[in-house]
Amino acid sequence: MVKNILILIIFFYILALLQTSFFIHFSVFLKSWANWALNLIFISVILINLFEAGKSYFGYISSLIGGFFLDIFSNSFIEINFFGFYIIILTLITLFIKLILKRYVRPVIRLGGQG
Amino acid sequence: MKLPSSFKIGLISVLLISFFIVLNLTGFSKEIKNFFYLISSPIQKTFWRAGDNMSDFFEAISQSKNLKKENEELKLKIQAFLAENIALKDLKKENEILREALGIGLEKNFKLVISQIIGKDISSDTILVNKGLNDGLTPGLPVITSQKILVGKISEVYKNFSKVMIISNKESSFDAEIENREAIGIAKGKGGLKLYLDFIPKEKEILEGDIVVTSALGGIFPKGLLVGQIKDIKRSDIEPFQQAEISPFFNIKELETLFILINW
Numbered sequence: 001m002v003k004n005i006l007i008l009i010i011f012f013y014i015l016a017l018l019q020t021s022f023f024i025h026f027s028v029f030l031k032s033w034a035n036w037a038l039n040l041i042f043i044s045v046i047l048i049n050l051f052e053a054g055k056s057y058f059g060y061i062s063s064l065i066g067g068f069f070l071d072i073f074s075n076s077f078i079e080i081n082f083f084g085f086y087i088i089i090l091t092l093i094t095l096f097i098k099l100i101l102k103r104y105v106r107p108v109i110r111l112g113g114q115g
Numbered sequence: 116m117k118l119p120s121s122f123k124i125g126l127i128s129v130l131l132i133s134f135f136i137v138l139n140l141t142g143f144s145k146e147i148k149n150f151f152y153l154i155s156s157p158i159q160k161t162f163w164r165a166g167d168n169m170s171d172f173f174e175a176i177s178q179s180k181n182l183k184k185e186n187e188e189l190k191l192k193i194q195a196f197l198a199e200n201i202a203l204k205d206l207k208k209e210n211e212i213l214r215e216a217l218g219i220g221l222e223k224n225f226k227l228v229i230s231q232i233i234g235k236d237i238s239s240d241t242i243l244v245n246k247g248l249n250d251g252l253t254p255g256l257p258v259i260t261s262q263k264i265l266v267g268k269i270s271e272v273y274k275n276f277s278k279v280m281i282i283s284n285k286e287s288s289f290d291a292e293i294e295n296r297e298a299i300g301i302a303k304g305k306g307g308l309k310l311y312l313d314f315i316p317k318e319k320e321i322l323e324g325d326i327v328v329t330s331a332l333g334g335i336f337p338k339g340l341l342v343g344q345i346k347d348i349k350r351s352d353i354e355p356f357q358q359a360e361i362s363p364f365f366n367i368k369e370l371e372t373l374f375i376l377i378n379w
C-alpha cells in the first residue's frame with residue numbers, strides 16, 4: 001500500500017510538472033474546447049476511480065494527492081484563490097463516481113453475470 | 116460504539132475543510148507552494164526546454180506543406196521590411212540623438228527586474244516567474260516583454276517566485292487608448308487568451324488593425340505600453356458605446372523572458 005502511494009505521489013508530481021512546463025507548448029493542451037484546457041491530473045483521478053476494485057480506497061488517496069499537486073501548480077478555474085480547492089473538488093468527484101458505480105453500475109454487472 | 120458511516124464522512128469533511136481554512140488564513144499555504152516551486156524549478160526548466168524543442172519540431176513537420184507558399188510570401192515581406200528598415204535606421208539615429216539630448220533612457224524611466232518564465236497555467240491565464248519577494252516584487256507590478264508589450268501584472272508573490280495575471284485573465288481590467296484616434300476605453304480580459312476593449316465612445320471612428328496602448332488613467336500601468344491590435348468591432352445603434360476585440364501582441368507560446376516594472 002505504502003509503495004503504491006509513493007508511486008502515486010511521484011506520478012502526480014511529474015504529471016503536474018509536465019502539464020505546466022512541457023505540454024504547454026502543444027496547442028492541444030491550450031484552450032481546446034469551450035475555453036477548458038486539458039487537465040491530465042483530473043483525467044487520471046477519474047480513470048483511477050472508474051477502474052479500481054469496488055472496495056479499494058485508492059481512488060480517495062489519488063484524489064487527495066492529485067488535488068494537492070493541482071492546488072500547488074495550478075490556479076483554480078473559478079478565480080478563487082483557496083489552497084485545498086482542488087482536493088475538495090476531486091474528493092467530491094470521487095464520492096460521486098463511487099456512488100454511481102455502487103448504486104447503478106455494479107448491481108447491473110452482477111445481474112448480467114448471474115443471467 | 117460504532118459510528119454510522121455518514122457521520123464519519125461528515126466529520127472527516129468538516130475536519131478537512133477546517134484544516135484548509137486554517138492553512139489559507141495563516142498564509143502557510145504560500146510557504147508550501149514556495150517550497151515546491153523551489154525544488155521543482157530545475158525540473159520545470161528542463162521540461163520547458165524539451166517541450167519547446169519538440170513543439171518546434173512537430174510544428175515544422177505539420178507546416179512543411181505550406182512551405183513553398185510561405186517562402187514566397189516571406190520573400191515579399193523581406194523586401195518590404197528592407198525598405199522599412201532603411202527608414203527605421205534613419206529614425207533610430209534621430210531618436211538616439213534626441214534621447215541623448217533629453218536623457219530619457221528606458222532604464223531611467225523604469226526600474227526593471229528581468230525574470231524567466233518557469234510555468235504557464237493556460238486554464239486560468241496565469242504565468243509563474245522566477246522572481247519574488249526577495250527581488251523586491253509586490254502584487255500589482257506591471258509585467259512587459261523586451262519590446263514594451265504589456266503581458267499582465269503580478270497577482271501573487273512568494274519568496275522566490277511570483278504569479279503573473281495575464282491581461283486576458285477574466286479579472287484583468289485597465290484603461291487603454293487607441294493610438295492616433297484619441298479614443299479611450301477599458302480593456303477587459305475574457306479568459307482563454309482573449310481580451311476586448313469596452314466603453315469606446317460611439318462617435319470615435321476605429322478600424323481593424325488600430326493599435327491599442329495603455330493609458331495613464333487609473334494608474335495601473337504606465338502610459339504607452341503596447342497591448343494589441345483591434346480585431347473585431349461591435350457597434351450597436353442602441354448601445355452608447357462600441358466594443359472591439361483585441362488581438363494581443365505577445366504570443367503566449369513564445370514568451371520566455373519578461374521584465375517587471377518596479378518603478379515608473
